[in-house]
Amino acid sequence: MRLTALIAPLCLALATLGAQPAMAQSGQPAGEDVVISEGVLRDLPIAIAPFQGPRGQEIAQVISANLERSGFFDPIDPAAFIQQNPGVDVEPQFAQWTQINAQTLLVGQVNVDGDGRLRVNFRLWDTVQQTQLLGFQFTSTPENWRRVAHKISDAVYQRLTGELGYFDTRIVFVAEDGRGPNRTTRLGVMDQDGFNPSYLPATDAIVMTPRFSSTHQRVTYMALGEDYTRIYLLDLETGRQESLGEFEGVVFAPRFSPDGRRIAFSLERGGNSDIYVMTLQGRQLTRLTSDPGIDTSPSFSPDGSRIVFNSDRGGRPRLYVMNADGSGQRPISSGSGNYHTPVWSPCGDMIAFTKQQGGRFHIGVMNASGGGERILSSSYYQEGPTWAPNGRYLMFFRGEAGESPHLWITDVTGRILRPAPYGGAASDPAWSPLLDPPAADFGGAVGASGGSCLAAGG
Structure with a gap:
């Protein structure tokens, strides 16, 4: 289908x-x-x-x-x-x-x-x-x-x-099959309760990090081929798919701006990774960071004025915030461990993240200013939180040693923690906005x- x-x-x-x-x-x-x-x-x-x-x-x-x-x-x-x-x-x-x-x-x-x-x-x-x-x-x-x-x-x-x-929302995710060199991936979309899944055909490329637009049913994602990386746009209503173009370097971690008019992503050139923004109309490319460290995983605040991202410029991966034009870059995470995959809450008050510490991976949230950090879930391996549109629930993927990853759900209190209602192997979930106002x-x-x-x- x-x-x-x-x-x-x-x-x-x-x-x-x-x-x-x-x-x-x-x-x-x-x-x-x-x-x-x-x-x-x-x-x-x-x-x-x-x-x-x-x-x-x-x-x-x-x-x-x-x-x-x-x-x-x-x-x-x-x-x-x-x-x-x-x-x-x-x-x-x-x-x-x-x-x-x-x-x-x-x-x-x-x-x-x-x-x-x-x-x-x-x-x-x-x-x-x-x-x-x-x-x-x-x-x-x-x-x-x-x-x-x-x-x-x-x-x-x-x-x-x-x-x-x-509840009237969808999840886009990466459906996985096989392990190691035999692993194949394809893009999938389902209702938030796991029903009505449909998929793009599998290709030789590995698909990663699909993300919904907040303005309509469009998805951006990354495809990793044998000798290329590309960022694609997919319109779920029409089925039309297009590439953002060819880049000199490796592109990854794309995400829409709140108005749906721009894509923020990382571009690696010569061993250095920086964050760029591209307009979808006109394809104008703007570089936002120029630090010698690895800057990646940009996520806009709901009002579009700021971007949270991950950088190891201080010696280990931490979370940073900057203005949408790249100015005012400053760290916000202060705990120990390595921070990854930040994503701003649709409410604007919190940032979810993945944290690696003590030989385990943790899903947590902190205030947008960086305080009030709390861990919601810990496991052998888990990553990639995504927010429900009401800002209370989070979905992420988790895998145990030697097992394929699966989707899980928690809430901002950590009181709820359960597998998502989709039984197949999956990673990189992203929650859609409400389908109707x-x-x-x-x-x-x-x-x-x-x-x-x-x-x-x-």
């Missing part, structure tokens, strides 16, 4: 459900909000009833799996439900849900319109306050039912945590604390 086969843009019609007489106005909380905060030690019990209608049970299962993986929610086993088949157009029997400790309840209905499109209505209830927290309708083509489930997951997550959701009407729980700039409006 071609990589672009499942990347076509999707139009999802969104409408607020009209409130029934006994219900609170759709999308508007009544009574006290359900609030999830950083200090919660127990996940929020939520009942997700099988949606009625075609694909309804599958949609509910996808939502349940998404919310459970977030680490904030504890979906209740449907076998424990007392009220069966709650309808979307009537109030639930609240006492029967609080009896099984369900603090929130999600119900839905799937219908097929005359043109064959799916119309999915859903409502989210606070069973303790007996009020409706959310009510919306999505319409989509039948083959995109999973995306509808992801968007409902985003709506529920945002309403109950106060943070932007991250979030609906402002999803609201947010006032007072929810993310520990960083994770709020839905931030």
Whole structure:
């Protein structure tokens, strides 16, 4: 299957459900909000009833799996439900849900319109306050039912945590096969939950470090051939692929600027590696660093004003920050060990990194100013963190001795650490932005604390 086969843009019609007489106005909380905060030690019990209608049970299962993986929610086993088949157009029997400790309840209905499109209505209830927290309708083509489930997951997550959701996203990664000289790689894209993977055909080149543009569905990546290195641009919607051109030297570690108009990368010439920026229109090349050390892995701040990068100019690899024009270069990491692969949070407040120390590799985060460093995961080998668009979750790849690497997920607290839901050997993941802008009407729980700039409006 071609990589672009499942990347076509999707139009999802969104409408607020009209409130029934006994219900609170759709999308508007009544009574006290359900609030999830950083200090919660127990996940929020939520009942997700099988949606009625075609694909309804599958949609509910996808939502349940998404919310459970977030680490904030504890979906209740449907076998424990007392009220069966709650309808979307009537109030639930609240006492029967609080009896099984369900603090929130999600119900839905799937219908097929005359043109064959799916119309999915859903409502989210606070069973303790007996009020409706959310009510919306999505319409989509039948083959995109999973995306509808992801968007409902985003709506529920945002309403109950106060943070932007991250479920309606994709991951681009390097799919691997074989080891050592027999290793082959190809570019892959999948939904964030591991479903719908598609791949570019494998070639003789080794593909590395794919990265999403923040403005649309474009990817840049590096291809390492027997006698060349190239940086490519790939449009996932059209399948069009182009090279940035031929360079005198070895190019690596490309990454888009936040506005999608430039690519920052490293260029090695004569044993010295420096950071350059190239405009995509006009292909104008600007050199940003000129230190005799190895400067690599540039990553822009979300506002595009600064770049964090890795350099060994001080004797060992550390993290440095400079202005986007190359001025004001200064170190920000102060701990022991060797720092690599920095990447700026989409919120702008933190930088994730790989650190090599004590014979192990560590995934960590620090404040954008360099303080507050904390390690989230340690292993025999792991590298390449990438941020979810809400700035809370990180994906990276990990491998044990003699084993192929696999994708893992953690969060900024380190409380969540688990394999990503993709079973194949893979490396170099990169998280896409949200595929569609979030609906402002999803609201947010006032007072929810993310520990960083994770709020839905931030």
